[in-house]
Amino acid sequence: MPIRRVPAVFTALLTALLAVALAGCAPISPSEGGGGASTAPVAREDLDPEATIRYADAVGPSRFDPHRSTNGQDIRYLAPVYDRLVHLSSAGDPIPGLATAWEWQDDGLALRMTLRQNVRFHDGAPFDSAAVKANIEREKTVEGSSVAADLASVTSVETPDPNTVVLRLSKRNSMLLGLLSHRAGAMVSPTAFDNPDLDLAPVGTGMYKVTSYRPNDVIVYERNPDYWNRDVVGAKSIELRILPDEVTRMNALRTGEVDVALLSGRLAGEASGLPGMTVHRDTTLTYLVLYLNRARSEFGDPRVRQALNYAVNRQAIAQGIYFGAAQPTVQPFPPDYYAYNPAYPGDFYPHDPAKARQLLAEAGLPNGFEFEMLVTALSTYTQAGEAIQQMLAEVGIKANIRNVEAAQTADVYYRQQQGDALVSQWGGRPDPSMTIDLQFTSTGFSNPGRVTTPRLEELQRTALDTLDPDKRRDTIHQEVGELVDQAFQVPIVLDESVIATNQRIAGFELLVTGQVDFQKLAVRKQQ
Structure with a gap:
């Protein structure tokens, strides 16, 4: 296939958008307003x-059953209804939720949790250790579970008394508290497990009940x-x-x-x-990304994946599409977050079409290739997808776009494994090992091709086995280096909320x- 250049009309459009963003939409500082409500505490x-x-x-949510929800960002809609065993501070630290305290025991092979007393589900059923045990067993076995892999290391749940549970593990799992602050820790009333309307009428212990839902x-x-x-x-x-x-x-x-x-x-x-x-x-921990099914198209070759990274102009997208409310990134984590590896800044893969074409030639693809690129059907992602399509065309890669309804994107790409790639947003997870486990390991739900590297797998095992925060952070930094060097995907920008x-x-x-x-x-x- 001949190398295709970016049409002049697109180049002119992107240049114009960039100029508007820089000249007319100066960055607004966090919580800056137009003379309106103060963000100071209110009595x-x-x-x-x-x-x-x-x-x-x-x-809206993909579904209201937290154990079978297919989109990580569903937590935005689930959290008002479903308290989790662990809640999060604004900085992302674990704080008491339905569990008021916890401690690691047996050299990290058991997590003992003290449960909050006198709590009832919305349908009146009691919340106690039996309910926790029932929830975790359901999560591991219910058909269509999206969190079974999260809890794979939990071998059993003991209930020594109504207010105490002990999670027994087959191996140490340093991200378990993070998992229990997300969908895996969401407690559903056991009396509602078999309710066929659970996806429309959730039953939790949360501050709010859903009284009406029209998808x-x-x-x-x-x-x-x-x-x-x-x-x-x-x-x-x-x-x-x-x-x-x-x-x-x-x-x-x-x-x-x-x-x-x-x-x-x-x-x-x-x-x-x-x-x-x-x-x-x-x-936040969300970012725009071109996901790659590394078992499809030509994406099994790291040189091809690196070529994609060099072909994309991240700064142009950050300014021309996000109007400055984003910053280029080549890794899943933002600066100032403990998992961020400073050795891989946002310009680690600069926009270099010549380098991209060189890598394609080295991979035996001097005339490029084509693939199907799914795009979440929301305006920002659609614009980003079209920009990426044109940037890839400049180096001879033809990306055939297929738009997918937003709420169904995860199900179509991850579960049904349609499409070779996807332009969408990664929803932040409360623990960096969750992001790495889901997207990049051989068992990750968000890694549809299951392609990884032995080094990444070994580093992930080490990170999960390490309970010391400093040592664990160093291992996660090494994982980030492996992700970027191997170009597992094409992170685009850290998009501000x-x-x-x-x-x-x-x-x-x-x-x-x-x-x-x-x-x-x-x-x-x-x-």
């Missing part, structure tokens, strides 16, 4: 517990009057509207139809100019994983 007596929060997001339209959460944490105020209800188009979300915010809206860098400046509006911009809130909203806080802390989100009383 409890100034909050309205009877209010409704109206929230606009781009996509791809709206989710209504109502406060749980019997919630165990009496210290949180929250709101009486949350109406989460699913609006895939960000301009529609922006208009709903402008007209007062919603109080909170997920936006993008392109609209951040406009939103910050609205009276009473605050724009929150936070770098851009969320706008109007002056009614108080207590907005984003966890490092990218999810809103709904226990702190509240509404100010009207003056």
Whole structure:
């Protein structure tokens, strides 16, 4: 196949977008607003517990059963309903959830957890050690489980008394607390296990119950009057509207139809100019990436994967598509996060089409090749996919785009293993070993081709076996080096979360994983 150059019209468009981003949309600092609501703490007596929060997001959950949900970002919708055994601080540290304390025993081969007392599920069933045991056994065996691999090292669950569980492990697993703060730690009422409507009517112990759910339209959460944490105020209800188009979300915010809206860098400046509006911009553990099924197309050759990395102009995408609300990256973790390896900065693979063509020739592909590239059907990802398509075309690679509905992306690419590659966002995980395990090991759910390297597998075993934080961090840094050197995928940018809130909203806080802390989100009383 002949080498194809980027059409002049695309080059001109990207250049124009870059100029607009640099000249007209100067970066907004985190939580910078347009003279609107302050992010300072609000006294409890100034909050309205009877209010409704109206929230606009781009996509809904793949399903409400946390043990069979196929999208890691579903945790955003699951967390209000399902408390986990372990919760997270805003910095990502494990803190008490349904478990109030824990300790490693038997040289790290057992995790003993003390459970919170007097907690009930939404259907009235008691939460106790028997419920934890039932949940973990379900997660390991239920058909379609997406968390069975997470708990593979858990060989048994002991229940010495109603308020204590002991998880016995076949081998040490340093990421277990992180796993138990995510979907694997979400507790479902055992009386609802066989409910065929569980995907539409979840039953947890969380601060909110789902009282109405119309997929791809709206989710209504109502406060749980019997919630165990009496210290949180929250709101009486949350109406989460699913609006895939960000301009529609922006208009709903402008007209007062919603109080909170997920936006993008392109609209951040406009939103910050609205009276009473605050724009929150936070770098989290999410990133835009071109995933590669390394068992498909020509992606088994690391030289081809490196060529893809050199072909992509990350800075142009960060500025031209994200309008500065992103930074180039070649690894899964952001600077200032303990798993980040500083030896691999965002320009480690500079934009170098000549180098890309050289590597393709060395791999026996001087005329390039073609592959099917799935793209999550949301505007930002669609734009990024088209930009990547044109950049790859410049070095002779033809990427045939197929758009996939956002909520179904993970199921189509990971479970059904359709497509050779995917342009989408990786949802942050509470522990770096989870990200590495899922995406890059031979058993990872998010590694559909199961292709890895012996060195990565050995380093991952070492990281999981190491409970000392400093030694574990050093091993994770080595893993990051292996991922980047072998070009397992094509990380593009660390995309900032851009969320706008109007002056009614108080207590907005984003966890490092990218999810809103709904226990702190509240509404100010009207003056």
